Amino acid sequence: MKNYSDEQILKGILRHDNLILQYIYKQFYYQVNLFIKKNSGNEDDANDIFQEAIIVIYRKLKENDIVFEASSFQGYLFSVCRFLWLKQLEKLRIEQEKINDSLPFQEDVYDDNLVELVEKNERYGLYQKHFKTLSTDCQKLLQLFFEKVPLSEIARIMGYKGEKYAKKRKFKCKELLISRIKQDTEFKKILEDDT
Amino acid sequence: MIPKTRFFELVEEYCMDALNQQEKIEFETELKSNGELSEEVKFEREMQMAISEKEVLNLREKLQTVAKQTRSGDTPFDLLEDFENIRQLTETLPPEELLKFYDSLPKAHVYQHELVSNENIHEFYREQEKSAFDNDALFDEWDDDEIEFEGLDEALLEKDILNLRDTLNKVSASVREQCSVEEIDRYLNGELTGQELERFEHELKVNSILQREVELHREVKNALLEVDIMNLRGQMAHLMKTETSWNVSEQQIEDYIEGTLEGAELESFLFEWNENAGLRAEVNLRKNVEKALEEKDIFTLRDKLTGISKELEGREIKSLIPETKVHSLHWWRAGVAVAVILLAFAGLFRNEFGNINHTYNQYYQPPEWAPQRSVTADLNVLQQANGYFTAGEYDKALLLYEKAIGENDEKFVFQFYKAATLQNLEKYEEAIPEYSQVITHGDNMFVEEAQWYRALCYLKLGKKDVAREQLVAIMDKNGFYKNDAKAIIRKMKFSMR
Numbered sequence: 001m002k003n004y005s006d007e008q009i010l011k012g013i014l015r016h017d018n019l020i021l022q023y024i025y026k027q028f029y030y031q032v033n034l035f036i037k038k039n040s041g042n043e044d045d046a047n048d049i050f051q052e053a054i055i056v057i058y059r060k061l062k063e064n065d066i067v068f069e070a071s072s073f074q075g076y077l078f079s080v081c082r083f084l085w086l087k088q089l090e091k092l093r094i095e096q097e098k099i100n101d102s103l104p105f106q107e108d109v110y111d112d113n114l115v116e117l118v119e120k121n122e123r124y125g126l127y128q129k130h131f132k133t134l135s136t137d138c139q140k141l142l143q144l145f146f147e148k149v150p151l152s153e154i155a156r157i158m159g160y161k162g163e164k165y166a167k168k169r170k171f172k173c174k175e176l177l178i179s180r181i182k183q184d185t186e187f188k189k190i191l192e193d194d195t
Numbered sequence: 196m197i198p199k200t201r202f203f204e205l206v207e208e209y210c211m212d213a214l215n216q217q218e219k220i221e222f223e224t225e226l227k228s229n230g231e232l233s234e235e236v237k238f239e240r241e242m243q244m245a246i247s248e249k250e251v252l253n254l255r256e257k258l259q260t261v262a263k264q265t266r267s268g269d270t271p272f273d274l275l276e277d278f279e280n281i282r283q284l285t286e287t288l289p290p291e292e293l294l295k296f297y298d299s300l301p302k303a304h305v306y307q308h309e310l311v312s313n314e315n316i317h318e319f320y321r322e323q324e325k326s327a328f329d330n331d332a333l334f335d336e337w338d339d340d341e342i343e344f345e346g347l348d349e350a351l352l353e354k355d356i357l358n359l360r361d362t363l364n365k366v367s368a369s370v371r372e373q374c375s376v377e378e379i380d381r382y383l384n385g386e387l388t389g390q391e392l393e394r395f396e397h398e399l400k401v402n403s404i405l406q407r408e409v410e411l412h413r414e415v416k417n418a419l420l421e422v423d424i425m426n427l428r429g430q431m432a433h434l435m436k437t438e439t440s441w442n443v444s445e446q447q448i449e450d451y452i453e454g455t456l457e458g459a460e461l462e463s464f465l466f467e468w469n470e471n472a473g474l475r476a477e478v479n480l481r482k483n484v485e486k487a488l489e490e491k492d493i494f495t496l497r498d499k500l501t502g503i504s505k506e507l508e509g510r511e512i513k514s515l516i517p518e519t520k521v522h523s524l525h526w527w528r529a530g531v532a533v534a535v536i537l538l539a540f541a542g543l544f545r546n547e548f549g550n551i552n553h554t555y556n557q558y559y560q561p562p563e564w565a566p567q568r569s570v571t572a573d574l575n576v577l578q579q580a581n582g583y584f585t586a587g588e589y590d591k592a593l594l595l596y597e598k599a600i601g602e603n604d605e606k607f608v609f610q611f612y613k614a615a616t617l618q619n620l621e622k623y624e625e626a627i628p629e630y631s632q633v634i635t636h637g638d639n640m641f642v643e644e645a646q647w648y649r650a651l652c653y654l655k656l657g658k659k660d661v662a663r664e665q666l667v668a669i670m671d672k673n674g675f676y677k678n679d680a681k682a683i684i685r686k687m688k689f690s691m692r
Binding site for chain 1: 380411414415417419420421425426427428432435439442467472
């Protein structure tokens with residue numbers, strides 16, 4: 001199999017290149033999987049953590065905030081995965097001292113910015129998860145609205161009678177979304193963590 | 196104009212006679228002309244009175260009970276038990292009643308402040324209660340009226356606090372409702388103006404719940420604008436579902452099994468093999484498939500057995516024994532097992548066999564017939580039609596199904612079997628809309644199967660993209676056909692592009 005350089009990988013993530021994503025998955029997933037299974041997790045956890053780690057790295061890339069000094073993409077990825085899993089364990093109140101470290105991670109990755117970013121990612125991920133449960137109508141409407149498309153235009157695109165109806169419908173969609181987010185137990189946990 | 200919070204302070208102070216002379220005169224003038232105010236004052240008075248009076252009442256009753264019980268020589272614990280009944284009376288005002296009056300936001304705030312101040316008392320008493328509790332042993336020995344009375348008093352306060360906590364929850368819930376999604380939304384869009392805006396901003400400053408709410412709305416908005424991240428997440432999820440998670444080529448796996456993998460390649464292979472459970476499973480599967488293929492005798496035996504159970508299946512259907520389903524499922528699963536092995540076999544010689552028809556044939560097993568899935572459908576027609584169906588007389592079966600669709604409410608049963616019949620007749624284009632109707636109906640037990648067979652129809656028709664879409668949907672549902680769907684998708688990637 002072809003090997004990609006770190007730079008190629010990062011660029012690939014930025015443009016959501018399927019080949020690169022595949023490569024990352026084939027190359028690194030099993031180690032993350034092993035690590036999580038050794039530390040009170042299961043296959044699903046490993047899947048989630050791996051996916052979210054890629055998202056976190058993507059966010060970092062977007063912010064132009066990734067520097068590999070003493071590390072490599074692999075080291076970085078593993079560090080993020082490890083960090084995410086530790087955070088999860090914290091929530092499950094499992095003692096972290098007994099962690100079975102099988103991932104070659106780097107301590108220096110854990111800066112404040114990462115902590116913040118991961119928390120943001122956690123919240124946003126939750127909002128997005130619920131957003132995806134809305135009807136496609138609602139999803140499209142809200143996105144158009146947030147992209148600042150004028151109401152008259154939205155009404156035209158969605159085939160509504162008029163602006164007034166579009167507006168009313170938007171409120172309904174948003175209300176539904178907010179209430180779903182609030183009912184989510186994860187959300188309550190996040191709130192608790194904040195206070 | 197008096198600000199609302201000040202307004203309620205004034206009312207309270209007036210009722211408690213805490214206003215100075217001038218304020219009092221002003222207040223009373225206002226009171227005469229302002230109906231709302233006088234109502235407020237009346238309520239405040241009543242509430243104050245009710246609260247103080249109830250306590251007096253309780254106290255009195257309590258004292259009486261204590262006196263009575265001590266006289267009859269009961270232990271302090273019995274006393275507390277009896278107290279359960281009195282607790283009902285200790286309630287101040289029911290929360291609903293309070294809420295009815297406290298319908299405006301500032302009022303709720305004022306009330307919350309009161310609640311909080313009461314809670315402080317509670318903490319104080321709780322500390323005391325704790326020390327009293329520590330002295331429990333002493334408690335028993337001293338048969339002293341005063342000590343018993345103290346315990347009751349604390350318990351009473353405790354009940355009070357419980358009620359207040361309850362009310363607090365309700366009040367805060369009502370406060371939350373005060374700022375509707377619509378209002379927050381309009382605020383964030385800059386649509387609030389003048390007084391509305393002023394009021395909202397003032398509220399925002401003092402109300403932490405509202406602050407959090409507004410923050411949530413902001414974040415949700417930002418989150419929804421991250422279309423790229425949502426796409427990336429979807430892409431990753433799809434990839435992880437359909438991709439293998441090992442980093443060695445198929446050739447390497449085959450070489451490893453044959454024992455021809457050498458040198459650095461072998462080393463890196465073994466390194467991953469050690470840690471990657473997925474790879475180990477794959478190697479084992481391939482080894483087993485090879486072994487299975489070597490056992491030609493068993494292969495033929497299995498074929499025969501399958502044929503026999505198929506025959507049995509046909510007979511059982513005619514006799515309509517409820518066990519049919521269980522039995523046929525066994526047969527069916529065995530069929531899938533054979534299909535999977537055949538597929539693996541096909542995988543090894545993909546270049547020769549890898550075409551759509553082959554995939555279809557490996558995976559297509561006619562649906563088994565399970566009358567108990569439909570409760571009210573006309574069993575006679577079904578039985579007859581399925582007799583034709585299993586005997587391979589599809590044309591006759593088709594006629595019966597069509598007739599039944601016209602006559603029955605539970606159309607989907609017949610639609611499903613009609614579609615299955617059409618599929619058996621290789622009329623895929625006609626089968627698809629029938630399956631679709633079953634799926635759209637939604638509320639029946641054939642949906643999952645209909646989706647699976649419809650996907651196979653698309654596959655057969657060479658509509659790969661549609662088929663793939665359907666198969667992915669089946670995988671997402673995590674149902675019975677999940678693994679088969681996954682296997683087909685994987686196979687499609689290699690051989691049908």
